[in-house]
Amino acid sequence: MFFNGPPMAYGFEDCDNGYVTDTHFIIPNKARWVVTYTTPMPKEMYRTAPSGVCYAANMSRYRLNQEPMACVQKFLLGLGYQGLQFAPWPNGICPSPAVATLPSL
Numbered sequence: 001m002f003f004n005g006p007p008m009a010y011g012f013e014d015c016d017n018g019y020v021t022d023t024h025f026i027i028p029n030k031a032r033w034v035v036t037y038t039t040p041m042p043k044e045m046y047r048t049a050p051s052g053v054c055y056a057a058n059m060s061r062y063r064l065n066q067e068p069m070a071c072v073q074k075f076l077l078g079l080g081y082q083g084l085q086f087a088p089w090p091n092g093i094c095p096s097p098a099v100a101t102l103p104s105l
Contacts (some may be wrong), residue, residue: 018084024095039065
């Protein structure tokens with residue numbers, strides 16, 4: 001079983017808005033920016049690995065990410081942009097480590 005669901009392919013199309021199918025994340029060719037934000041995690045709890053406390057700390061950031069994700073989506077929409085952070089997958093369209101590494105966070 002995959003944590004984020006089945007593996008998804010990426011596709012680029014000449015379309016106005018990105019979308020997701022059962023097998024693909026479709027990104028518009030006109031997409032020009034990546035907006036990245038972080039969700040804090042209790043590091044003291046994470047340092048107890050391997051333990052249930054560590055697992056709870058790790059999962060808390062995904063649980064806490066849902067509200068900022070919705071707020072960022074609405075903010076971008078208000079500016080006339082579309083955010084491509086698709087739920088229900090915790091990492092959305094891009095795995096968290098890649099999103100954090102690529103913009104040098």
